Amino acid sequence: MWKQPYFVIGFAILAFFLIGSFAYEWFWGNVPRQVRFIMENGRAVEGAPISPQWAYPFGTDQFGFDMLGKLMIGAKYTIIAALAVAALRMLIAVPLGYMLGTYLQRHRSWVSGLADSLHYIPLTVFASFLLTPVLWMPEGGFTNTIWERIAIQVVVMALLTVPIVAVLVGSEAAILYQKEYIEASRILGASRLRIIRKHLIPHMREKLAVLYGQQVMETFIVLAHLGLLNLFLGGTKVSRDPMFGDPPMSISFEWSGLFGSSFRYLHGAPWMPLSPVLFIALSILAVSFMMEGYLRSKNPKVKKRSLSAKKEEVVNWNRSQLREKMVQVKDLHDM
Amino acid sequence: MKLLLKFIFSIIGILLVSGLPILLSGLLGGELQLAEYFRTISAVLESMWPVQDISVFNYRIQKEMPVFPNILEYISYSLQILFLALGAAVFFALTFTVLTMLLGERARDRVKMVLYFLESLPDLLIIMLAQLAVIFFLEQTGILISSIAVTGANRIYWLPVSCLALLPMIQLYRLCMLTFQEEERQMYVELARSLGFSKTFIILVHMFRNAVISVFFQSKKTVWFMLSNLFVLELMFNLPGIMLFLRDNMMPQIFILTIFSFFLPIFFLYSIGEWFFLRRLRGKEVL
Numbered sequence: 001m002w003k004q005p006y007f008v009i010g011f012a013i014l015a016f017f018l019i020g021s022f023a024y025e026w027f028w029g030n031v032p033r034q035v036r037f038i039m040e041n042g043r044a045v046e047g048a049p050i051s052p053q054w055a056y057p058f059g060t061d062q063f064g065f066d067m068l069g070k071l072m073i074g075a076k077y078t079i080i081a082a083l084a085v086a087a088l089r090m091l092i093a094v095p096l097g098y099m100l101g102t103y104l105q106r107h108r109s110w111v112s113g114l115a116d117s118l119h120y121i122p123l124t125v126f127a128s129f130l131l132t133p134v135l136w137m138p139e140g141g142f143t144n145t146i147w148e149r150i151a152i153q154v155v156v157m158a159l160l161t162v163p164i165v166a167v168l169v170g171s172e173a174a175i176l177y178q179k180e181y182i183e184a185s186r187i188l189g190a191s192r193l194r195i196i197r198k199h200l201i202p203h204m205r206e207k208l209a210v211l212y213g214q215q216v217m218e219t220f221i222v223l224a225h226l227g228l229l230n231l232f233l234g235g236t237k238v239s240r241d242p243m244f245g246d247p248p249m250s251i252s253f254e255w256s257g258l259f260g261s262s263f264r265y266l267h268g269a270p271w272m273p274l275s276p277v278l279f280i281a282l283s284i285l286a287v288s289f290m291m292e293g294y295l296r297s298k299n300p301k302v303k304k305r306s307l308s309a310k311k312e313e314v315v316n317w318n319r320s321q322l323r324e325k326m327v328q329v330k331d332l333h334d335m
Numbered sequence: 336m337k338l339l340l341k342f343i344f345s346i347i348g349i350l351l352v353s354g355l356p357i358l359l360s361g362l363l364g365g366e367l368q369l370a371e372y373f374r375t376i377s378a379v380l381e382s383m384w385p386v387q388d389i390s391v392f393n394y395r396i397q398k399e400m401p402v403f404p405n406i407l408e409y410i411s412y413s414l415q416i417l418f419l420a421l422g423a424a425v426f427f428a429l430t431f432t433v434l435t436m437l438l439g440e441r442a443r444d445r446v447k448m449v450l451y452f453l454e455s456l457p458d459l460l461i462i463m464l465a466q467l468a469v470i471f472f473l474e475q476t477g478i479l480i481s482s483i484a485v486t487g488a489n490r491i492y493w494l495p496v497s498c499l500a501l502l503p504m505i506q507l508y509r510l511c512m513l514t515f516q517e518e519e520r521q522m523y524v525e526l527a528r529s530l531g532f533s534k535t536f537i538i539l540v541h542m543f544r545n546a547v548i549s550v551f552f553q554s555k556k557t558v559w560f561m562l563s564n565l566f567v568l569e570l571m572f573n574l575p576g577i578m579l580f581l582r583d584n585m586m587p588q589i590f591i592l593t594i595f596s597f598f599l600p601i602f603f604l605y606s607i608g609e610w611f612f613l614r615r616l617r618g619k620e621v622l
Contacts, residue, residue, distance in 0.1 A: 114344050115348070116344070117349050117598075119555055120349065121352060130356055132356075133360050134359070220457070270463075285452060288451070292451070
């Protein structure tokens with residue numbers, strides 16, 4: 001796995017974001033540097049938001065906070081949340097799926113019919129429908145802490161597609177149950193738990209890993225979509241001042257909030273919404289690199305075998321060579 | 336019969352989901368309010384009944400407005416965008432698949448790799464880049480290719496449709512490539528090749544017919560993915576569609592109406608397709 005360049009590149013990107021995020025906070029605290037304007041020869045050249053340049057690779061926001069700093073501080077929330085959502089979802093859905101495939105074979109059709117209905121509900125709409133009461137700051141402030149809200153959001157987002165994933169795992173398991181070797185081990189007296197442990201899990205390990213990667217990617221996208229709806233990770237700070245209300249703000253610097261609260265500036269200062277989305281895209285790309293690398297490390301010979309099968313040596317003999325060989329064969333027979 | 340059962344279970348599932356916020360807020364308070372949950376669902380159902388009477392509060396004119404028949408216009412616009420994009424995605428995915436299948440092994444792998452990583456671009460980035468590109472083009476040349484937001488009565492089609500179609504197209508393309516390559520290993524392809532048919536003919540006539548069926552059965556997930564994208568698209572282009580309407584009126588009744596407006600056409604599309612393909616498949620696995 002560690003020898004696959006794709007896996008290493010993907011892992012390096014994610015590790016860079018995570019370690020960089022903690023290191024940034026360790027060194028410079030959790031407030032990014034702020035510049036109100038850039039001076040050149042004693043004159044102010046550019047005020048906030050400052051466009052991207054060498055000192056500020058991703059520019060600054062409308063208050064002069066460095067975008068790169070904000071993005072780095074926020075990286076840990078978004079990435080850990082996405083990984084946690086997908087992990088929790090798999091932890092719940094995979095045992096459920098096995099149970100569905102093993103013990104509830106007869107009920108599989110109606111359970112999958114029920115889960116199928118989720119395929120008509122756009123995931124983002126579903127998530128926002130459920131999370132609005134949790135994340136939108138009520139009149140008079142939140143009553144729970146930010147960590148409680150993040151935990152609730154992670155659990156809710158994990159549960160959203162548990163039925164779909166469970167049915168998927170269940171039908172995979174059901175296909176495996178029809179295999180002869182599983183029937184053989186069942187005849188030999190293996191219990192259902194043993195079949196799951198010794199046959200189903202090892203057999204589906206790669207599929208489950210790919211499924212996990214897909215869930216992480218999906219979670220990143222849903223988080224970004226929720227950001228567009230002003231539902232940020234860990235809650236949205238809403239200013240209820242009718243005159244000087246601030247726009248809805250994210251409480252942490254996580255990426256969906258950075259994107260959602262700055263989307264209005266797309267035409268004036270495109271770097272403000274674009275850079276968080278770019279970082280999200282990079283993370284998704286990193287995950288898909290890791291998946292590709294993992295798959296290649298698990299079945300590395302597939303490609304080579306298919307190529308080598310085609311290169312069968314064709315022996316070209318001309319007429320005299322052929323006769324020579326034939327004579328040899330004939331001699332062999334005669335002897 | 337089986338379809339009817341599936342239909343009923345899907346409807347039950349959607350109804351169960353529509354009451355979930357109550358259950359969730361109950362759980363946050365620390366108690367499981369199952370009775371309350373079912374009461375809400377039945378209340379929502381009752382309030383749905385004379386469908387003409389559902390109304391929402393309109394902030395702009397500070398008045399209760401009946402949902403029907405205005406909502407039909409939103410629904411039709413959303414569905415038009417969705418199905419135009421789906422059609423475009425299917426068409427281009429199949430075209431590109433056939434073209435890639437005609438290439439050699441090495442080039443095919445490279446094309447697949449590039450598109451595979453393109454797939455991981457978030458839809459938001461694509462929409463934003465498209466909007467910025469239109470503006471940039473306008474500033475440079477003074478030609479407005481397409482307006483980037485809906486204002487008033489004029490509706491825009493091709494820019495949102497192409498934004499919406501891009502990612503599903505790549506997904507479908509990957510699906511198609513997998514199926515076509517699977518199909519290529521089948522015996523009948525070898526037979527056709529040994530009979531002297533050209534590669535193009537085999538791909539277009541023999542493999543195409545078999546692969547399309549398998550792609551059709553796997554494409555449901557792509558449509559689901561498109562629904563999420565449609566939501567974001569309507570928000571970012573300010574399209575007067577059903578999703579934007581739902582965002583402004585997050586009520587269980589509107590939620591159910593919105594879901595049904597997608598559920599019915601997509602369900603019928605898939606049911607008809609399933610019926611059609613299964614009927615043709617029966618008895619002859621390979622065409």
